Amino acid sequence: MREAAFVRQNKEKWIAFEKAINLEAKTNPDELANGYIQLTNDLAYAQTYYAESKTLLYLNELASQAHQKIYKNKKESGNRILSFWKTEFPLFFKQYHQTLSIAFIIFSIATAIGSLSALHDATFVRLILGDAYVNETLNNIANGDPAAIYKGGSEIGTFLGITINNIRVAFLAFAFGVITSIGTAYILFSNGIMLGAFITFFYTKGVFFEANKQIWLHGTIEISVIIIAGCAGLIMGNSILFPKTYSRRVSFMKGAKDGLKVVVSTIPFFIIAGFIEGFITRYTGMPNWIAFLIIGASLFLILYYYIAYPILLNKKYERQLHTVTGKP
Numbered sequence: 001m002r003e004a005a006f007v008r009q010n011k012e013k014w015i016a017f018e019k020a021i022n023l024e025a026k027t028n029p030d031e032l033a034n035g036y037i038q039l040t041n042d043l044a045y046a047q048t049y050y051a052e053s054k055t056l057l058y059l060n061e062l063a064s065q066a067h068q069k070i071y072k073n074k075k076e077s078g079n080r081i082l083s084f085w086k087t088e089f090p091l092f093f094k095q096y097h098q099t100l101s102i103a104f105i106i107f108s109i110a111t112a113i114g115s116l117s118a119l120h121d122a123t124f125v126r127l128i129l130g131d132a133y134v135n136e137t138l139n140n141i142a143n144g145d146p147a148a149i150y151k152g153g154s155e156i157g158t159f160l161g162i163t164i165n166n167i168r169v170a171f172l173a174f175a176f177g178v179i180t181s182i183g184t185a186y187i188l189f190s191n192g193i194m195l196g197a198f199i200t201f202f203y204t205k206g207v208f209f210e211a212n213k214q215i216w217l218h219g220t221i222e223i224s225v226i227i228i229a230g231c232a233g234l235i236m237g238n239s240i241l242f243p244k245t246y247s248r249r250v251s252f253m254k255g256a257k258d259g260l261k262v263v264v265s266t267i268p269f270f271i272i273a274g275f276i277e278g279f280i281t282r283y284t285g286m287p288n289w290i291a292f293l294i295i296g297a298s299l300f301l302i303l304y305y306y307i308a309y310p311i312l313l314n315k316k317y318e319r320q321l322h323t324v325t326g327k328p
Helices: 003-022 029-049 054-072 080-120 124-129 131-142 155-179 181-204 208-241 248-265 267-279 288-325
Strands: none
Touching: 003 029, 003 054, 029 054, 054 080, 080 124, 080 181, 080 208, 080 248, 080 288, 124 131, 124 181, 155 181, 155 208, 155 248, 155 267, 181 208, 208 248, 208 267, 208 288, 248 267, 267 288
């Protein structure tokens, strides 16, 4: 059968199945499983006769979304909130790894621009960070404690203030996606510029190692999760620009919901970052090995939860679904 005829024959069935998954229609789990079996049959046929075609890519993506929906409809006895972070979100997030990569690239380019600008123009740091902050930091550097600014305020007050502010920035990065991906890209870019100027300022003053050892205690999680929140905004923004098979309104609703899931997933990590900044970063005299242990553990936590764990969990459930449906 020609590919065009194959698509024409099954198009309505695929679209109906896709809507049942993505719009969360109240579909009977048995009907959903039956639809998945039909879909995997079509996928197997496409793999045999239409290798590397757009039809095959579409069916692969649809099958991946379907197994998440089937799992979600299983009766669970565990805590619903815990299951969101433990299972539901990682299964869901794998499909947006490419979007996360784009957010990371935007932020990295902006950081490089901020760094180069600060390196070649001494006034740039004051423009970005403000005179008050720069002057206070210069005094701290002169006193031999470049990260002393983190010692100000009470521990609990700093923890709450920083956590609330970081969550605000995350939701702002997400909300700007409502004016398409350009809005979120702007938030990522401005924060990247600020980071580049910030770390380069310490380099130009000869205290790069001492300052960054303290900054990245909380900054590893904080900066990573801002990028992830940017990914959430890009998801919503892209749903407006690229609606695919949906109407633009339906695509936006789906993109807004998916993006909100991503930004909500970041809240526990911002709490961790706020705790580190409020209670740990202020101890600027801690041994280097403790600082690097915290930084390394923070980086591992982010990379594992948002990248490695979703991949591993999706592979696990793909094997289970293949066992149920009899597919190799």
